[in-house]
Amino acid sequence: MANIGYLQVVRHCNHLCGFCSNPTTPYTHDFESMRVLVDDFVARGYFGIILTGGEPTLHPELPRIAAYANAQGLHVRLITNGSRLSQPDFAQALGDAGVRLVHVSIYSTRPEVEAKLRGTEDTLSKAYAAIDNAARFGIEVNINCVINKLNAGHLHENVRVLVEQHPHIRHFVWNNLDPSMGRAEVNQAMFTPRLAEFELSLHRAMKFLHRSGRTFRVEKVPLCYMTDFAWASTETRKIVKNEERIVHFLDDKQTVRQTAWGHIYTEACDACTLRTICGGLFDRGDGYDPAELHPVFVPLQPVVEHILGDGTDPSTRPIGFAQWKKRFTRAQPGHATEQSAPDASVIPVGRVTERGQRLYAAKRQAEGRKAKASGIELEPSTEE
Numbered sequence: 001m002a003n004i005g006y007l008q009v010v011r012h013c014n015h016l017c018g019f020c021s022n023p024t025t026p027y028t029h030d031f032e033s034m035r036v037l038v039d040d041f042v043a044r045g046y047f048g049i050i051l052t053g054g055e056p057t058l059h060p061e062l063p064r065i066a067a068y069a070n071a072q073g074l075h076v077r078l079i080t081n082g083s084r085l086s087q088p089d090f091a092q093a094l095g096d097a098g099v100r101l102v103h104v105s106i107y108s109t110r111p112e113v114e115a116k117l118r119g120t121e122d123t124l125s126k127a128y129a130a131i132d133n134a135a136r137f138g139i140e141v142n143i144n145c146v147i148n149k150l151n152a153g154h155l156h157e158n159v160r161v162l163v164e165q166h167p168h169i170r171h172f173v174w175n176n177l178d179p180s181m182g183r184a185e186v187n188q189a190m191f192t193p194r195l196a197e198f199e200l201s202l203h204r205a206m207k208f209l210h211r212s213g214r215t216f217r218v219e220k221v222p223l224c225y226m227t228d229f230a231w232a233s234t235e236t237r238k239i240v241k242n243e244e245r246i247v248h249f250l251d252d253k254q255t256v257r258q259t260a261w262g263h264i265y266t267e268a269c270d271a272c273t274l275r276t277i278c279g280g281l282f283d284r285g286d287g288y289d290p291a292e293l294h295p296v297f298v299p300l301q302p303v304v305e306h307i308l309g310d311g312t313d314p315s316t317r318p319i320g321f322a323q324w325k326k327r328f329t330r331a332q333p334g335h336a337t338e339q340s341a342p343d344a345s346v347i348p349v350g351r352v353t354e355r356g357q358r359l360y361a362a363k364r365q366a367e368g369r370k371a372k373a374s375g376i377e378l379e380p381s382t383e384e
């Protein structure tokens with residue numbers, strides 16, 4: 001098992017994506033409030049930490065908390081839109097602090113689509129500079145992409161462009177849009193794709209990367225929409241390896257510990273050979289339709305063996321299929337998340353101060369103007 005925890009270090013951002021599931025809140029972190037959460041991951045024996053947001057590079061103490069986590073033995077990763085990492089000095093500071101991996105998020109390599117998705121013009125050149133700066137200062141680079149209505153048909157084009165321009169990128173991550181939270185929830189009609197809308201393009205993208213020797217993961221996509229690459233499903237890998245995930249949300253949710261990975265299963269799933277290792281249909285916010293599921297009839301064993309035998313995964317356990325089967329518990333729906341793990345619930349995730357509330361109010365005003373210009377809805381204020 002290689003458990004990796006998420007720490008949201010800020011919740012504001014310099015972009016305004018219409019499908020952001022973690023938008024601005026009045027909560028803020030200082031170094032001490034982050035340090036205790038890092039210590040908690042260490043005490044739990046976690047392999048690594050992902051510093052995220054909001055846009056985490058906007059926290060003035062990001063290099064310091066990264067260096068602290070690294071010194072405690074955690075594998076330190078960062079999810080960023082790349083705007084600050086486009087500055088070589090900042091990239092060097094993160095490399096010196098021990099950040100080992102950055103996920104630079106790019107939704108589309110078509111400039112006009114990327115600008116619409118980000119609610120901000122001219123972000124691509126900075127993201128590309130970030131990719132190259134990170135590599136220059138010894139930080140591995142992955143690409144993160146949220147699948148949505150506007151990029152659903154050209155995911156394969158994105159990977160080709162990125163690989164051609166930045167051949168050192170070896171790993172890609174797709175997250176199907178989470179329509180349940182934040183700004184994504186109020187803009188569902190504009191951004192939530194149907195599964196069939198991206199199936200072909202995602203398949204072509206995965207096929208291209210696989211042939212080129214690169215790796216990838218896909219989250220919140222049922223296996224019937226990625227059957228040939230079922231072993232790349234984040235949920236399936238976690239089910240097979242019995243992994244958990246803790247997310248420290250910088251909002252009222254606080255700490256969420258996820259120990260099960262099943263979402264919605266329908267009658268179609270009963271006949272499906274992959275049912276026991278499939279995360280099913282991501283159910284939140286009623287954004288996806290159960291009628292879109294269909295059973296598949298492919299053998300389960302090769303999928304499991306592929307995951308167990310993956311030498312690139314630090315959590316790979318040298319066990320065979322028979323041994324795995326004895327220990328394995330079938331994925332169950334209905335208890336995908338446990339809120340506030342008992343021992344973590346005593347650790348507050350950030351705090352709401354007067355200053356934080358003032359900054360939140362100012363940020364909301366600026367975001368309101370930007371949202372209007374972009375034609376998107378802003379999520380309800382936390383004070384409403």
Ligand code: SF4
Nearest residue numbers: 222224269272278294
């Ligand atoms: S039919 Fe159900 S169990 Fe089978 S792949 Fe689709 S979502 Fe998963």
